[in-house]
Amino acid sequence: MRTTSIRFAALFAAGALALAACGGSDSDSGSTATADPTSTSDASPTGDPAVECGTINFLQPLPESIIFWPLITSRALGYFADEGIDVNLLPGGELPETAFVENGDADIASAGGPEVMQAIDAGANLIVVYDYWNVAAEGLVTLEDGPNNPADVQTVGLVTDSDAATVEIIWASLGLDPDSVTTITVGESPAIQAEALLNGTVDAVAGAISDFIGIQASGVAIKDIAPPEFRASPSASFIVTPETIADNGPCVEGFLRAWAKGTYAGLVNPEATQAMGRAAVPEEWVDEATGIASYEQSIVYQEPVDPAGIFGVVQKAVWQAQADELIAIGELDVASLDVSTFIDEQFIPGANDWDRAQVEADTKEWAAANIG
Numbered sequence: 001m002r003t004t005s006i007r008f009a010a011l012f013a014a015g016a017l018a019l020a021a022c023g024g025s026d027s028d029s030g031s032t033a034t035a036d037p038t039s040t041s042d043a044s045p046t047g048d049p050a051v052e053c054g055t056i057n058f059l060q061p062l063p064e065s066i067i068f069w070p071l072i073t074s075r076a077l078g079y080f081a082d083e084g085i086d087v088n089l090l091p092g093g094e095l096p097e098t099a100f101v102e103n104g105d106a107d108i109a110s111a112g113g114p115e116v117m118q119a120i121d122a123g124a125n126l127i128v129v130y131d132y133w134n135v136a137a138e139g140l141v142t143l144e145d146g147p148n149n150p151a152d153v154q155t156v157g158l159v160t161d162s163d164a165a166t167v168e169i170i171w172a173s174l175g176l177d178p179d180s181v182t183t184i185t186v187g188e189s190p191a192i193q194a195e196a197l198l199n200g201t202v203d204a205v206a207g208a209i210s211d212f213i214g215i216q217a218s219g220v221a222i223k224d225i226a227p228p229e230f231r232a233s234p235s236a237s238f239i240v241t242p243e244t245i246a247d248n249g250p251c252v253e254g255f256l257r258a259w260a261k262g263t264y265a266g267l268v269n270p271e272a273t274q275a276m277g278r279a280a281v282p283e284e285w286v287d288e289a290t291g292i293a294s295y296e297q298s299i300v301y302q303e304p305v306d307p308a309g310i311f312g313v314v315q316k317a318v319w320q321a322q323a324d325e326l327i328a329i330g331e332l333d334v335a336s337l338d339v340s341t342f343i344d345e346q347f348i349p350g351a352n353d354w355d356r357a358q359v360e361a362d363t364k365e366w367a368a369a370n371i372g
Contacts, residue, residue: 052084053251059090059100059109061236066277066284066291067209067298068110068236070132074262076276077362083254098124101239107248108255112137113234113322114331120342121332126239128319128343130256130312130351132263133236134305136226138166141212142204143197144221150204151176153225157186157193157202159211166206170230190214197222209297216293224300232318235301245344256351260311261359263302269363270295275371312348316340 060068071087074080080087090106098119100106110132111119120126140150147153151174156167164183171178186196186205194215196202204225205211215222224231238259240252266273274295278285285291306313319339326332 051250051254053248053254054084055086055088056251056255057088057090057105057107058255059092059097059106061092061097061110063091064089064281066274066281066295067213069266069273069277069295069298069302070259070262072262072276072280073265073273073363074258076280077262077265077359077366079258079261080255083251083258085251085254085258087255098126098239101126101241107244108238108240108252110236111239112236113319114326116234116237116239116342117323117326117332117337117339121334121337125242126342127242127245128234128237128239128314129245129252129345129347130238130259131234131236131314132238132259132312133301134233134315134318135231135235135301136233137235138163138206138208138226139212139224139231140166140170140204140206140226141215141222141224144223146197146223146225147203148223148225150174150181150225150227153181153203155182155184155202155204157196157205158183159186159188159193159205159207161185163206166226166230170226173227173229190218194218194220209301213290213293213297216297217287217289219289232305232315233322234315234319237314238312249347253347253350256312256347257354260351261354263311264356264359265363266295267299267302268360269367271371272363272367275367279370310348310352312345312351314343314345314348316343319343 058071060071062068064071066072071089075087090100093100096115096119097106097109097111098115101109102119102124116126116128140153140156142148142153150170158164158167167181167183168178171181183206184196184202186193186202188211190211190213193205193207193211197205197215197220205215212222212224238256245252274292277291277295284294304311304313305315316339323332323337323339327334327337
């Protein structure tokens with residue numbers, strides 16, 4: 001377990017700027033998203049939705065992006081429309097995502113575990129209803145044919161000095177002396193990080209997904225060798241208020257169901273998913289390699305951690321371990337925090353109540369109609 005995911009939002013903000021530099025602009029990321037022009041229809045192809053939810057104001061750490069493809073795929077395949085939902089993607093700001101839910105600007109938001117628990121520690125009344133990223137944003141990557149075990153790594157390149165925490169935590173968790181490995185700050189240039197791996201200056205790079213996207217986009221095949229206990233993390237969870245659950249529970253469930261279907265679509269049909277991403281956010285694909293790397297690096301984050309393949313399961317043990325660590329290092333003021341007091345999985349069964357074969361057929365039909 002680690003606390004470096006406190007940097008989650010900042011890392012993705014940096015990633016968004018890097019992607020925008022490939023052809024977008026700051027104004028693109030600050031505007032309210034509109035319906036994807038590739039969407040099948042505003043009306044449900046299977047009939048009227050059980051509940052007409054209208055607009056749901058939603059906030060995620062990035063503007064519309066292939067990194068969080070379920071928003072894109074669910075729009076393109078009409079899954080939100082099927083639920084009677086029009087998703088309004090809010091532009092972020094200086095405040096954390098939790099604040100937007102607290103003040104009522106966002107109906108649903110995505111936030112990392114530490115951010116959620118810090119907000120609750122400060123008095124916020126928030127409920128976690130679904131985890132869709134259960135992997136830490138940070139990691140330790142080597143070349144695809146490089147060492148598989150951190151114990152075999154001699155030198156680690158740090159993207160920034162703060163990534164030394166990743167090395168310390170990983171080595172300590174394996175019972176290894178963190179001082180036994182040499183660290184070198186290689187900087188934030190993906191090209192330099194990639195070259196350092198290729199020429200043997202470093203055996204591995206400690207950084208985050210935005211860094212790993214850049215390395216892969218440089219044409220270097222990499223793998224993450226951080227141990228499972230390090231990687232397990234509630235990095236992106238959906239949060240709402242108790243009032244939203246009481247007043248609009250069916251709409252929350254519908255949003256989660258559409259998101260789960262869109263997640264599965266992105267996993268089973270990469271070609272269609274990437275094509276949907278190109279249509280929805282073309283500025284991410286000015287550099288094709290960056291767009292592809294963004295999709296491929298985000299796959300492991302989107303995969304369900306539940307052995308049965310259930311989407312959205314909240315790993316309470318992982319949350320509790322992170323809460324205990326945050327308390328131990330002084331990031332939370334409370335003496336103890338029982339995570340079950342703010343986790344509510346009542347919508348998970350309904351979020352997974354759909355036909356996977358139908359989603360596969362939907363993505364094939366979309367591809368046949370939209371990919372030349």
